[in-house]
Amino acid sequence: MKKLINVTDQVLTESLSGFVSAHADLLELGAEGKFVRRKQIKPGKPVLISGGGSGHEPLHGGFVGHGMLDAACPGQVFTSPTPDQMLEAMQATESGGGVLLIVKNYEGDVMNFEMAAEMAECEVATVLTDDDVAVETSTYSTGRRGVAGTMIVEKIVGAAAETGRDLAALKALGDRVNQQTRSMGVALTSCTVPAAGSPTFQIGENEMEMGVGIHGEPGRKRVALAEAKDIAAEMIGAIRKDFGDQAKGNAITLVNGFGGTPLMELYLMHHCVEQELVRSGITIARSLVGNFVTSLEMAGCSVTLSMVDDELLGLWDAPVHTAGLRWGM
Amino acid sequence: MKKLINVTDQVLTESLSGFVSAHADLLELGAEGKFVRRKQIKPGKPVLISGGGSGHEPLHGGFVGHGMLDAACPGQVFTSPTPDQMLEAMQATESGGGVLLIVKNYEGDVMNFEMAAEMAECEVATVLTDDDVAVETSTYSTGRRGVAGTMIVEKIVGAAAETGRDLAALKALGDRVNQQTRSMGVALTSCTVPAAGSPTFQIGENEMEMGVGIHGEPGRKRVALAEAKDIAAEMIGAIRKDFGDQAKGNAITLVNGFGGTPLMELYLMHHCVEQELVRSGITIARSLVGNFVTSLEMAGCSVTLSMVDDELLGLWDAPVHTAGLRWGM
Numbered sequence: 012m013k014k015l016i017n018v019t020d021q022v023l024t025e026s027l028s029g030f031v032s033a034h035a036d037l038l039e040l041g042a043e044g045k046f047v048r049r050k051q052i053k054p055g056k057p058v059l060i061s062g063g064g065s066g067h068e069p070l071h072g073g074f075v076g077h078g079m080l081d082a083a084c085p086g087q088v089f090t091s092p093t094p095d096q097m098l099e100a101m102q103a104t105e106s107g108g109g110v111l112l113i114v115k116n117y118e119g120d121v122m123n124f125e126m127a128a129e130m131a132e133c134e135v136a137t138v139l140t141d142d143d144v145a146v147e148t149s150t151y152s153t154g155r156r157g158v159a160g161t162m163i164v165e166k167i168v169g170a171a172a173e174t175g176r177d178l179a180a181l182k183a184l185g186d187r188v189n190q191q192t193r194s195m196g197v198a199l200t201s202c203t204v205p206a207a208g209s210p211t212f213q214i215g216e217n218e219m220e221m222g223v224g225i226h227g228e229p230g231r232k233r234v235a236l237a238e239a240k241d242i243a244a245e246m247i248g249a250i251r252k253d254f255g256d257q258a259k260g261n262a263i264t265l266v267n268g269f270g271g272t273p274l275m276e277l278y279l280m281h282h283c284v285e286q287e288l289v290r291s292g293i294t295i296a297r298s299l300v301g302n303f304v305t306s307l308e309m310a311g312c313s314v315t316l317s318m319v320d321d322e323l324l325g326l327w328d329a330p331v332h333t334a335g336l337r338w339g340m
Numbered sequence: 341m342k343k344l345i346n347v348t349d350q351v352l353t354e355s356l357s358g359f360v361s362a363h364a365d366l367l368e369l370g371a372e373g374k375f376v377r378r379k380q381i382k383p384g385k386p387v388l389i390s391g392g393g394s395g396h397e398p399l400h401g402g403f404v405g406h407g408m409l410d411a412a413c414p415g416q417v418f419t420s421p422t423p424d425q426m427l428e429a430m431q432a433t434e435s436g437g438g439v440l441l442i443v444k445n446y447e448g449d450v451m452n453f454e455m456a457a458e459m460a461e462c463e464v465a466t467v468l469t470d471d472d473v474a475v476e477t478s479t480y481s482t483g484r485r486g487v488a489g490t491m492i493v494e495k496i497v498g499a500a501a502e503t504g505r506d507l508a509a510l511k512a513l514g515d516r517v518n519q520q521t522r523s524m525g526v527a528l529t530s531c532t533v534p535a536a537g538s539p540t541f542q543i544g545e546n547e548m549e550m551g552v553g554i555h556g557e558p559g560r561k562r563v564a565l566a567e568a569k570d571i572a573a574e575m576i577g578a579i580r581k582d583f584g585d586q587a588k589g590n591a592i593t594l595v596n597g598f599g600g601t602p603l604m605e606l607y608l609m610h611h612c613v614e615q616e617l618v619r620s621g622i623t624i625a626r627s628l629v630g631n632f633v634t635s636l637e638m639a640g641c642s643v644t645l646s647m648v649d650d651e652l653l654g655l656w657d658a659p660v661h662t663a664g665l666r667w668g669m
Binding site for chain 2: 026
């Protein structure tokens with residue numbers, strides 16, 4: 012295992028310390044590093060809280076700030092945060108508007124966020140994201156996994172929260188964005204969880220895992236490495252098929268790197284996605300290319316399509332100021 | 341070689357196509373992909389042009405836009421762009437204010453930018469960056485290499501160019517920032533140039549290359565992989581020693597990933613850099629953590645310190661809108 016770390020059991024603590032310090036204008040760390048929160052939250056605004064295992068940075072801590080999340084709870088690498096983390100994040104940030112939890116559909120996350128919601132003394136609603144079309148159930152999930160599309164939900168709902176919408180409206184909006192968002196990923200290499208010390212899975216020199224999850228969990232099939240255009244065609248094909256009649260009109264596309272793939276290749280993949288969408292009836296209204304929902308140093312990427320109307324596009328374009336996504340301010 | 345590509349000789353063309361398309365609000369591609377330019381440039385403003393081999397993305401194309409570069413010339417991977425690329429970029433963007441070339445100190449780049457400057461019919465000045473303290477000469481350079489500090493020069497000089505300073509003032513400013521900026525890098529793995537098809541260098545499972553260049557060229561020594569805090573101490577120590585009496589006051593710190601290291605580790609390195617600078621007489625006034633000047637998928641990072649006064653800090657903070665760096669707009 013080759014990593015820029017000190018002792019394995021301090022990786023999260025030291026990384027969070029550096030993260031919050033590098034963004035001290037925006038962020039504060041909760042006691043014992045249980046959560047990362049915005050410094051400034053408008054009183055009465057419903058607060059948006061997410062979280063999950065670490066190792067997917069910038070998700071979720073990197074999306075805390077104006078126009079996105081109010082707090083994020085980081086678990087150990089690829090491990091759900093605990094209910095007390097979530098509860099403390101809620102108690103520290105909620106001020107009468109209630110809490111919207113945005114939860115990726117993994118069993119540990121779902122269970123722990125549910126327990127926290129039950130313990131909370133404020134109003135709590137949950138948006139469960141499950142945008143991954145690759146498999147119906149997976150190693151750590153019952154039902155589809157929540158992957159890179161989660162950041163699109165966080166961005167759009169976060170923008171709406173700044174405009175004064177109430178908790179019920181935000182919950183409905185989040186569910187709608189999730190339903191209109193689909194992703195699929197491919198891995199070329201494994202990642203290595205620091206505490207494990209060895210690669211999560213073995214993969215041959217000429218193989219790829221099509222439909223991989225963001226923890227390296229298996230996808231649809233292990234096949235020979237293909238050209239980027241054929242990979243894009245397969246992912247877009249799976250997403251369009253899953254969308255059915257919804258696959259038309261304006262979309263936000265996200266070509267998301269898993270952490271170990273150069274930006275040069277991600278832009279090449281974006282080019283292939285564009286070529287694939289020509290004559291599909293889908294127009295790329297906005298696009299995002301980069302490492303946003305990662306799996307440590309895994310090589311590979313996911314492609315997400317989020318179908319949007321003018322309202323959602325407006326919310327996408329609204330100013331955002333977080334460590335991992337920033338525009339308009 | 342595992343990469344998200346189609347045919348090897350189209351990697352740059354297809355990647356550029358995706359890049360410019362993803363940022364079509366900001367950027368245009370010159371004929372035959374010879375350069376990337378800003379759509380809007382204020383007439384009469386000195387234009388800032390950089391370039392170099394590809395594979396370092398977002399540098400340089402990702403730093404074209406308001407408050408930074410006006411054009412960038414991408415060579416093939418780790419290969420200098422040609423003089424005609426630079427000449428055409430100058431002709432397409434210059435409008436009476438002259439051209440400032442920002443050139444990383446590599447022999448191929450220096451030679452080709454010099455040839456282009458000689459052919460140009462407008463006023464041309466050059467800032468040569470050589471911030472890498474690791475070695476005095478290297479595989480591809482006579483004198484120190486220009487590495488991640490180059491982006492700090494581009495940001496600060498780009499901000500100044502927006503305020504109406506003339507070419508001579510910008511050249512002097514760029515030279516000053518370069519002189520106040522020092523970097524050092526470490527590699528944990530090699531990168532693989534697509535056209536070569538195999539790793540640039542071999543490195544053992546428990547080794548690191550201390551002082552590596554951004555093309556994987558050798559640094560100071562090949563040693564056993566150390567803890568992050570010891571790596572940070574060695575890099576900061578080398579930089580401080582090189583600064584001598586200059587090593588005091590406010591600094592911008594840049595912990596720059598080479599492409600294959602997770603963000604989680606880069607923030608951990610930032611934490612170690614902070615710890616190392618406590619009681620050093622150097623105060624971190626601003627910090628930046630992420631993948632900005634990469635070496636394809638190489639694992640590792642560099643640390644840069646740029647000593648700044650209030651003027652330089654103000655220029656650093658000024659709005660910037662590029663694909664790779666954006667704030668304030």
